[in-house]
């Protein structure tokens with residue numbers, strides 16, 4: 001399930017619009033997700049998935065090249081830096097007015113996957129965050145810690161530590177998505193007159 005939701009998120013993120021926060025402003029959550037979290041996490045998961053041993057319960061250090069370690073460090077630093085902004089900024093905006101978030105086009109429409117997914121608007125996500133800023137910041141700090149582990153693993157080329165973090169990162173992401181976004185999978189496409197809306 002972890003793999004499937006990750007792949008779906010990746011495909012959807014590739015289609016997502018990038019936020020255009022100005023340099024002097026705190027980037028929106030949406031821009032952070034589509035521009036940093038998703039692409040960097042994909043790098044991490046990609047490197048890990050190439051280095052699994054036969055039974056998939058550890059990584060083979062010889063399958064992680066120096067270039068990979070460098071990339072792990074860079075991705076870890078980028079995630080850590082952005083997660084730290086989400087954890088400390090006095091006010092974080094989910095998305096600007098013209099920045100659609102994944103699934104928001106389906107708000108108010110009945111999905112075809114039953115209760116598994118409830119589409120929410122950026123405003124609804126914003127309200128959840130405003131109602132529990134400390135909770136949101138705590139979830140962002142969990143990601144800061146995980147990303148810090150990636151940086152440390154890259155410095156010492158520690159394949160066991162890299163495995164531990166790469167294999168648990170999906171849960172760290174979802175740990176924030178579940179309470180504040182309400183999902184970790186995109187919405188089923190709404191049906192309009194029996195036709196799928198593209």
Ligand code: HEC
Pocket residue numbers: 009010012013016029030031033034037038041079086094095100101102103125136137139140141143169172173174176177180181
């Ligand atoms: C501290 C909270 C938090 C953490 C941690 C977090 N996210 Fe998110 N993420 C959100 C929120 C809130 C949304 C919903 C708003 C949105 O879609 O932009 C979201 C949405 C997304 C989306 C959909 C973006 C879109 O197009 O609408 C992707 C992709 C994503 N996150 C990837 C990740 C990945 C990968 C990680 C872990 C490396 C991660 N997120 C960690 C809060 C978080």
